[in-house]
Amino acid sequence: MRTRHRITAVAVGIAALAIGPLAALTTQAAVPSPDGWSLVWSDDFDGPAGTGLDTTDWIYDIGHSYPGGPANWGTGEIAYHTDSTQNVYQDGNGNLAIRPLRDSAGNWTSGRIETVRSDFEPAEGGVLRVEGRIQVPDVTGEAAQGIWPAFWMLGEPFRGNYWNWPGVGEIDILENVNGTNEVFATLHCGTSPGGPCNETIGLGGSTTCQVSTCQSAFHTYRMEWDRSGSVEQLRWYLDGNLFHTVDETDVDATTWSNATDHGFFIILNVAVGGDWPGLPTAATASGVPMLVDYVAVYESEGGDPDPDPTTPPPGDHDAYSTIQAEHYDAQSGVQTETTSDAGGGENVGWAANGDWIRFDGVDFGATAANTFSARVASGAGSGISGLVEVRLDDVNAEPIGSFAVANTGGWQSWRTVPANIAPTTGVHTVYLRFTSGQPADFVNVNWFTFSH
Incomplete structure (x- = not known):
């Protein structure tokens, strides 16, 4: 679900009810004492x-x-x-x-x-x-x-x-x-x-x-x-x-x-x-x-005392590797779900106009990247499409590149779409921002990468 709009519902009364069987017994875990806490x-x-x-x-x-x-x-x-x-x-x-x-x-x-x-x-x-x-x-x-x-x-x-x-x-x-x-x-x-x-x-x-x-x-x-x-x-x-x-x-x-x-x-x-x-x-x-x-x-007293070594560290992304969309550092309006695409894992979905995902510390190096590719799928209805935009350092910055997406045959029907971007070097915060003239969801993203 995408929305949680507040509404009013009808009140009901309380009635006396007997306690039925308890849930199946489970083993209690002691309150942990994690190192550093x-x-x-x-x-x-x-x-x-x-x-x-x-x-x-x-x-x-x-x-x-x-x-x-x-x-x-x-x-x-x-x-x-x-x-x-x-x-x-x-x-x-x-x-x-x-x-x-x-x-x-x-x-x-x-x-x-x-x-x-x-x-x-x-x-x-x-x-x-x-x-x-x-x-x-x-x-x-x-x-x-x-x-x-x-x-x-x-x-x-x-x-x-x-x-x-x-x-x-x-x-x-x-x-x-x-x-x-x-x-x-x-x-x-x-x-x-x-x-x-x-x-x-x-x-x-x-x-x-x-x-x-x-x-x-x-x-x-x-x-x-x-x-x-x-x-x-x-x-x-x-x-x-x-x-x-x-x-x-x-x-x-x-x-x-x-x-x-x-x-x-x-x-x-x-x-x-x-x-x-x-x-x-x-x-x-x-x-x-x-x-x-x-x-x-x-x-x-500070820091992350017990970081999970299996989780990619925030703010450490190589622009030329495959960046999994679900490994964002922040997002607005999207959710994750299990993907049927090659390699499995999860994809980011429910992306609609104004939504975005953010990736901190993306390192483009000294040689400029000029191409962007993303793995996308769409089950959007007829006439519904939008842009997947790349923006640097500010979600409201001008896009350095984008491509259009319409229905690909289903929300798990995946294709890789390339686009040109303005030459980019150095380390940046990268936003994928989703822009559409309609309010409906229009794209899922599994991964993306850059190239020279």
Whole structure:
């Protein structure tokens, strides 16, 4: 899905529901002690089966909205959130369960909790790490329609105001909708709709769970907020693999300051319905929980204490090698998906007018490059086409080259398209910007390269 436009939905009531069988037992993992990190706060949910949470650490959100805040939590979701152990409970096996339930009248209840602490932010010159080991509801297909689990953070100034979103900042560490094997990570900021952060979409990226799906097993979801360098950065990881970054230079200084110059609180919830996943249907399964093994917050004095050696380092791209599109350093408006192209892996997709992907530190060397080639596919409708443009150092700079793309026979029907570029040497930030006269998605990109 590409949009998350906020809508209003009909409120429903709460009904008494009995707890059914717990999810299959799983082995609890201890809260990790990663090298180079100091533990700030954690919860490993090791209470007796059927018990609630420690309210010195957690706040239960109740109803359909914050008091005086936007209806249906501002997202159009329809479940009434409760503090009942029918919806939010420890399962006796070291997990928190947040379980959406439907009663005989078709009304939904679920759970939404947030940390009492709202001061989570990195020290000046330091790094904050927020991590959870989570299994999203183990349901797919029609049975997952409208189910929207999330692990995320909101800026402390939101508390008591409730109308200053997205300016105060929202950091989504994990979102998943409708039982797909895809993880979304996003920074929301600025103004809505539109604005510097492309709301209501935000500055987001996505990836897929490997080895086992997001639904069938636990995976580790992590966000690092780094203030140790000259440019402040947010980084997102799935099972230790970096898949998305946002730098403070991606937006103007005021927008970044408003979104990040304060603490944050952590939220776990399972929404039902909403403008992004759509409403549940009669086929949507009731009673399948999201399981959370632990949530932990760490701090470090600076840098990336445990970089993943399998992930290409940001800002280190050889212009004359094959640059995988999904290894961008930042993006706006696109997502990643598994590709059927030769070599496998992932491609960047859902690219439409105004979207872009950014690659830092692309080294063209001393001999000028004058050709650009990209591996693209398109399933765009009749009459829909656009340009894949190369821009240097500023997303709004004049293109140094481009080529046009229309329907290639399908979104996984790949071809390599060359184009001339202005002679280019040295090291640059490279933007692939997508421009079209129509608003529809028009191209997927698997990889690109330059040549002399």
